[in-house]
Amino acid sequence: MRGFVVSELKHHSEISLSSNVPEPKAGPGQVLVDVYSAGLNFFDILQSQGKYQNKPPLPFVLGTEFAGRISKDSPIPEGCPYKPGDRVFGAGQGSYADKVAADLERVLPLPDAITYDQGAGLFVTWPTSYEALVGRAELKPGEWVLVTAAAGGVGIAAVQLAKVLGAKVIAAAGSEAKLDIAKRYGGADYGVNYSNPGWQKEVLKLTNGKGVDVIYDPVGLINDSLKCIAWKGRALIIGFAAGTIEKVPMNLVLLKNVSLVGLHWGAYSKFEQERVPVVWKALLDLFSSGKARPVTYSEIYSLEKLSDGLAALERRETWGKAIARVREENDSRL
Numbered sequence: 023m024r025g026f027v028v029s030e031l032k033h034h035s036e037i038s039l040s041s042n043v044p045e046p047k048a049g050p051g052q053v054l055v056d057v058y059s060a061g062l063n064f065f066d067i068l069q070s071q072g073k074y075q076n077k078p079p080l081p082f083v084l085g086t087e088f089a090g091r092i093s094k095d096s097p098i099p100e101g102c103p104y105k106p107g108d109r110v111f112g113a114g115q116g117s118y119a120d121k122v123a124a125d126l127e128r129v130l131p132l133p134d135a136i137t138y139d140q141g142a143g144l145f146v147t148w149p150t151s152y153e154a155l156v157g158r159a160e161l162k163p164g165e166w167v168l169v170t171a172a173a174g175g176v177g178i179a180a181v182q183l184a185k186v187l188g189a190k191v192i193a194a195a196g197s198e199a200k201l202d203i204a205k206r207y208g209g210a211d212y213g214v215n216y217s218n219p220g221w222q223k224e225v226l227k228l229t230n231g232k233g234v235d236v237i238y239d240p241v242g243l244i245n246d247s248l249k250c251i252a253w254k255g256r257a258l259i260i261g262f263a264a265g266t267i268e269k270v271p272m273n274l275v276l277l278k279n280v281s282l283v284g285l286h287w288g289a290y291s292k293f294e295q296e297r298v299p300v301v302w303k304a305l306l307d308l309f310s311s312g313k314a315r316p317v318t319y320s321e322i323y324s325l326e327k328l329s330d331g332l333a334a335l336e337r338r339e340t341w342g343k344a345i346a347r348v349r350e351e352n353d354s355r356l
Contacts, residue, residue, distance in 0.1 A: 061087030143343030163188030
């Protein structure tokens with residue numbers, strides 16, 4: 023089969039697609055999935071270089087998120103709700119390939135209303151945004167939310183979810199084009215360009231001087247955003263895509279009774295496993311009802327052009343979720 027194999031740790035641009043990769047073997051509690059689409063993530067860029075916390079032994083197939091069908095030769099573990107041919111999405115090491123082995127608890131049914139391309143970008147981004155806003159910030163209808171990097175994968179999901187929850191959403195991004203994406207596809211009420219000096223004043227003006235109740239920040243802009251947070255506001259720390267882990271002046275936290283709230287969705291499977299199915303049920307209900315809809319980047323990359331997609335992600339050119347299409351719906355190889 024085809025696969026993006028990392029034989030030695032190096033930048034993805036130095037790795038070529040292999041055409042004779044051995045098919046994966048399903049271990050205990052795993053299923054095999056024919057991959058139709060795979061999600062591109064920044065951590066994949068780090069993993070190929072050995073800079074990510076998850077370091078599979080060499081050689082390994084790159085990629086994590088996928089959408090596809092249960093393979094016809096997949097084992098079906100006891101209690102498995104799927105059968106060969108069922109549409110699914112999820113995560114498993116090696117999704118940049120024709121087939122991937124995945125733990126059953128990391129595989130979910132793909133709603134009929136969701137395409138493979140859309141489904142390939144669900145597993146990491148959407149539960150992160152949902153649990154941050156609902157479980158950690160306890161967002162209430164009518165509150166003001168500021169979402170930084172609002173056109174990105176987790177950002178645009180957060181914008182949509184905040185709107186579904188009845189919030190007033192201010193999208194923040196570094197260009198007018200990305201603000202337009204956040205409004206058009208996410209439904210943001212307002213947009214603020216944080217490349218402009220003093221952008222926080224615009225946020226304060228929009229909120230009549232009060233500031234925002236919730237900050238959703240996957241970039242590393244907490245310090246800047248605290249200048250426009252409301253009394254008893256909650257600042258959600260999602261990640262540091264800009265590359266710098268901030269040191270927050272605690273006097274700012276003290277003076278406005280601010281809560282700094284972290285969200286690491288990946289740790290829920292270890293520390294709060296019972297919460298995981300609750301979050302997914304809520305999200306799948308939203309997708310099935312059409313109240314939320316995954317947003318994919320306008321250019322879909324083939325598996326052969328995967329490195330081009332990762333490079334675009336690395337250069338911050340993409341918006342929504344960047345996707346590699348591994349096979350078409352009517353692929354004759356199945």
